[in-house]
Amino acid sequence: MVMACGTRKNAEKMKVENHSYSNYKEVSVSHLNLSLKVDFNKKELWGTSTLTIKNNSGANKLILDTRTLKVDHVAITDADGKSKEVTFEMGATDSILGAALIIPIEKNTTSVSVAYHTLPESEALQWLSPEQTHDKKNPFLFSQSQAILARTWIPLQDCPAVRFTYEAKVEVPPHLMALMSAENPSAKSKDGKYNFRQTKPIPSYLMALAVGDVEFKSLGRNSGVYAEPGMLAKSVNEFVDMQSMIDSAEALYGPYAWGRYDVLVLPPSFPFGGMENPCLTFATPTIIAGDRSLVSLIAHELAHSWSGNLVTNETWSDFWLNEGFTVYFEQRIMEKIYGRDYAEMLTALGRGELQHSLDDLMKEAPDDTKLYLNLDGRNPDDGVTDIAYEKGRFFLRSIEEVVGRTEWDAFLRSYFSTHAFGTTNTKNFIAYLNEKLLSKNPEWNKAVNTDEWIFKTGLPANCPVVNSKELQRVEEAVAKFEKSRKVADIQTKGYTTHHWLHLLRNLKSLKQEEMAAMDKEFKLTGIGNSEIACDWYRLSVENGYEAAYSEMEKFLNSVGRRKFLLPIYKALLKTPEGKKRAEAIFKSAEKGYHAVAAGTIRDMLKEAK
Numbered sequence: 075m076v077m078a079c080g081t082r083k084n085a086e087k088m089k090v091e092n093h094s095y096s097n098y099k100e101v102s103v104s105h106l107n108l109s110l111k112v113d114f115n116k117k118e119l120w121g122t123s124t125l126t127i128k129n130n131s132g133a134n135k136l137i138l139d140t141r142t143l144k145v146d147h148v149a150i151t152d153a154d155g156k157s158k159e160v161t162f163e164m165g166a167t168d169s170i171l172g173a174a175l176i177i178p179i180e181k182n183t184t185s186v187s188v189a190y191h192t193l194p195e196s197e198a199l200q201w202l203s204p205e206q207t208h209d210k211k212n213p214f215l216f217s218q219s220q221a222i223l224a225r226t227w228i229p230l231q232d233c234p235a236v237r238f239t240y241e242a243k244v245e246v247p248p249h250l251m252a253l254m255s256a257e258n259p260s261a262k263s264k265d266g267k268y269n270f271r272q273t274k275p276i277p278s279y280l281m282a283l284a285v286g287d288v289e290f291k292s293l294g295r296n297s298g299v300y301a302e303p304g305m306l307a308k309s310v311n312e313f314v315d316m317q318s319m320i321d322s323a324e325a326l327y328g329p330y331a332w333g334r335y336d337v338l339v340l341p342p343s344f345p346f347g348g349m350e351n352p353c354l355t356f357a358t359p360t361i362i363a364g365d366r367s368l369v370s371l372i373a374h375e376l377a378h379s380w381s382g383n384l385v386t387n388e389t390w391s392d393f394w395l396n397e398g399f400t401v402y403f404e405q406r407i408m409e410k411i412y413g414r415d416y417a418e419m420l421t422a423l424g425r426g427e428l429q430h431s432l433d434d435l436m437k438e439a440p441d442d443t444k445l446y447l448n449l450d451g452r453n454p455d456d457g458v459t460d461i462a463y464e465k466g467r468f469f470l471r472s473i474e475e476v477v478g479r480t481e482w483d484a485f486l487r488s489y490f491s492t493h494a495f496g497t498t499n500t501k502n503f504i505a506y507l508n509e510k511l512l513s514k515n516p517e518w519n520k521a522v523n524t525d526e527w528i529f530k531t532g533l534p535a536n537c538p539v540v541n542s543k544e545l546q547r548v549e550e551a552v553a554k555f556e557k558s559r560k561v562a563d564i565q566t567k568g569y570t571t572h573h574w575l576h577l578l579r580n581l582k583s584l585k586q587e588e589m590a591a592m593d594k595e596f597k598l599t600g601i602g603n604s605e606i607a608c609d610w611y612r613l614s615v616e617n618g619y620e621a622a623y624s625e626m627e628k629f630l631n632s633v634g635r636r637k638f639l640l641p642i643y644k645a646l647l648k649t650p651e652g653k654k655r656a657e658a659i660f661k662s663a664e665k666g667y668h669a670v671a672a673g674t675i676r677d678m679l680k681e682a683k
């Protein structure tokens with residue numbers, strides 16, 4: 075993964091705690107009752123958000139987060155059920171945080187109701203025309219709330235330290251299905267009206283909504299897949315192991331807390347690989363490779379049902395606690411199902427990605443190589459780098475290697491159950507780790523070196539070494555090729571997606587003829603596997619292999635997953651001609667990207683000016 079947002083241009087001074095204006099310590103929200111009508115013509119949601127509150131400190135106002143929301147009316151209700159309309163205020167608008175919605179409340183106010191609508195530019199939401207979907211027949215809408223975009227479609231306390239249950243009534247055009255991060259329907263309703271219920275308390279960044287022509291198919295006891303009709307069979311085939319992933323995860327770290335685990339396969343503009351919305355992971359269709367080679371992403375989003383959704387980072391500076399734990403856990407699920415060699419191959423690839431990011435970040439923003447991040451005045455999106463994911467994972471793996479699996483797994487199980495439906499932060503984690511685990515053996519503390527991992531830049535010397543037999547085969551082929559410069563010396567028999575990625579990441583400075591020979595031999599330009607395509611197009615740009623450019627442009631115009639867009643645009647921006655090409659591609663492709671992907675690329679292009 076490449077740094078999401080190399081720029082701090084948007085950063086403004088904010089006197090705001092935890093990227094939220096909300097006074098959540100004074101007034102706590104315990105439940106959300108949402109009622110929404112989905113208007114595809116206007117590209118707006120219209121409705122009401124009613125929050126059940128507890129005025130812990132007798133405060134005279136409730137402050138909520140909003141951004142690009144139009145608030146129409148606000149009413150408060152007291153313990154006797156008496157309601158009245160109140161005059162609300164909107165604070166000044168900040169480009170990252172949006173604007174505070176300030177609502178006068180009374181000591182005995184028990185709920186607050188906000189009538190509002192979103193605007194077409196509300197960033198969490200992407201409204202797709204039929205052409206932008208797989209089946210090209212119906213429009214589609216999906217949300218992406220993490221990190222601080224829930225406030226662009228619901229006025230609430232948009233802060234990961236706050237948890238609430240919710241229920242929702244959503245009205246959509248009758249031929250479409252609505253789905254949320256909650257108990258979901260398995261078939262379309264006749265009248266386009268849907269009711270949802272999330273009975274477990276969740277943080278706001280896990281609020282999610284999708285509307286489209288989708289159908290459901292069960293995959294097992296408590297799992298299934300939703301996709302557009304034309305994608306459903308392929309998705310079912312790709313995800314056959316999902317039920318056993320759930321079972322393996324439970325065997326590792328305790329019961330699955332959310333009832334069902336389903337996956338929704340979205341249209342290709344979805345800006346992430348996956349998003350762990352409770353009960354319903356949102357996923358990119360680019361993981362449907364046809365050979366099940368990219369399903370570790372499902373293991374990852376499933377693992378978040380523990381690390382993230384059950385035990386949540388208290389602030390975005392603690393983001394590594396969500397993602398580092400999840401990558402570690404993902405790996406353990408993969409190992410359990412597909413064996414150690416396969417899992418080590420994935421880990422070795424992760425190590426390579428980490429090195430790449432470290433090399434970049436140590437030059438650009440060394441402080442961002444610390445696990446605990448300083449995000450003051452910054453967009454939390456700046457923290458979405460391989461550091462949280464991969465440095466986080468290798469830190470946990472190094473603890474595993476010091477204390478041994480038995481102790482470590484027991485520790486993790488108790489960590490999840492002790493903090494279930496709560497938050498955790500870096501300081502608490504360190505204290506818990508020391509108290510429950512490292513203090514058991516005087517040698518362990520020193521060997522683990524927690525402080526350096528979390529608070530220092532770069533990578534500690536005790537970072538675990540990964541040896542993947544499978545990937546060594548690839549390295550040998552690269553070495554042979556580097557001597558002979560003959561493509562025939564790269565023996566690709568038995569290569570999986572991961573071997574290809576390792577190959578493409580290790581080939582450097584290729585001549586045009588060599589690129590052409592590889593392309594002829596391996597048929598890489600236009601390849602359907604998007605992971606391989608991404609690395610091939612990056613390599614093509616780096617080596618000026620123009621024969622791949624037209625397919626590359628098609629790729630950049632049809633896929634909106636940020637992880638694939640960034641490396642290619644970044645490679646283009648290294649030369650003046652490349653920059654022109656990048657600008658031209660972005661101009662046509664931008665309208666198909668979700669706002670978070672478009673924003674990152676736009677910033678990159680501006681910075682390169």
Ligand code: BES
Nearest residue numbers: 220221346347348349350371374458637
């Ligand atoms: N929760 C993240 C996605 C995310 C993080 C969205 C921060 C917005 C802000 C999700 O679990 C994730 O990590 N997705 C990865 C997949 C993965 C296998 C590492 C992705 O989208 O590439």
Ligand code: ZN
Nearest residue numbers: 374378397400
């Ligand atoms: Zn994740």
